[in-house]
Amino acid sequence: LNTKKQAPTVNSNCCSFEDYKLTTEWLLNQTSHRPKVAVICGSGLGLLANAVNNRQSFRYEDIPNFPVSTIPGHEGCLVFGTIKDQCCVFMQGRVHLYEGYSLCKVTFPVRIFKLLGVETLVVTNASGGICQDYKVGDIMVIKDHINLPGFAGQHPLCGPNDERFGVRFPCMSDAYSKDLRRLALDISSEMGCSDFVREGVYCMVSGPNFETIAEARMLQVLGCDAVGMSTVPEVTVAKHCGIRVFGLSLITNKVSLDYSREEMVNHEDVLLTGKMRAEFLQKLVATLIIRCNHQEQ
Numbered sequence: 001l002n003t004k005k006q007a008p009t010v011n012s013n014c015c016s017f018e019d020y021k022l023t024t025e026w027l028l029n030q031t032s033h034r035p036k037v038a039v040i041c042g043s044g045l046g047l048l049a050n051a052v053n054n055r056q057s058f059r060y061e062d063i064p065n066f067p068v069s070t071i072p073g074h075e076g077c078l079v080f081g082t083i084k085d086q087c088c089v090f091m092q093g094r095v096h097l098y099e100g101y102s103l104c105k106v107t108f109p110v111r112i113f114k115l116l117g118v119e120t121l122v123v124t125n126a127s128g129g130i131c132q133d134y135k136v137g138d139i140m141v142i143k144d145h146i147n148l149p150g151f152a153g154q155h156p157l158c159g160p161n162d163e164r165f166g167v168r169f170p171c172m173s174d175a176y177s178k179d180l181r182r183l184a185l186d187i188s189s190e191m192g193c194s195d196f197v198r199e200g201v202y203c204m205v206s207g208p209n210f211e212t213i214a215e216a217r218m219l220q221v222l223g224c225d226a227v228g229m230s231t232v233p234e235v236t237v238a239k240h241c242g243i244r245v246f247g248l249s250l251i252t253n254k255v256s257l258d259y260s261r262e263e264m265v266n267h268e269d270v271l272l273t274g275k276m277r278a279e280f281l282q283k284l285v286a287t288l289i290i291r292c293n294h295q296e297q
Ligand SMILES: O=P(O)(O)O[C@H]1O[C@H](CO)[C@@H](O)[C@H]1O
Pocket: 041, 042, 043, 044, 094, 096, 124, 125, 126, 127, 207, 228, 229, 230, 231, 266, 267, 270
């Protein structure tokens, strides 16, 4: 009798270690950049990559195995370069669960970053403000998150665990680096922008529809300050493989919690808010990259 436990096939990871290796080797052969920091640019935030010098850019569709963005505001370019003497890589655009990608594909780039030698990941996103104090254009330093799809089994680490990346049961209580959160708040205060920079809890929903009022009220009760349709899978996979994480949410709209409110959210307005705060966000992220110390974990 074969008593060896069989790994389940449902929900198992769709990318093999060989897939990750192939993509990494392809990139290492194409560029001499060896980034220590990676940045994922959220909806309308691709401009963040304009901070780099010595730029070398690849379209996602030209990179073997790389998932391709399908929505406006996500350019789909992987940009290598330097900021001062820091070598970094920017993803101009990400992919989402609601586009039809598995969470394994959604987080594929994060494991590529790991294999490229990245030690720090900066995630950014556009999100709706649940916290009543938040205004459109505010920036929320992510202190913690709620993985709502994860509670329902839509989790990037479901399936056989590859020990080469991390342990079966990773700890998430310190997912967002305290040092980098403090540094970001210090930089914002030096820039005189503390009045619109806050700290809070991000909640991921699967989307693609924006929340109903009843759903928004539920998220408020759960302790969410901002809501979006991304980021959490990337952060989870980064933390699993030992990458230090820092996250920023741009509040692009206020989420309706009240049936008498008439304003309706749409993706075009989300992208417009991104443009409004692009300059500040670019400076904040660039300064953070210059000042973050890679020895701290
Ligand atoms: O999270 P990012 O990629 O910034 O995008 C946000 O903006 C889109 C909705 O306008 C959704 O995809 C939401 O998640």
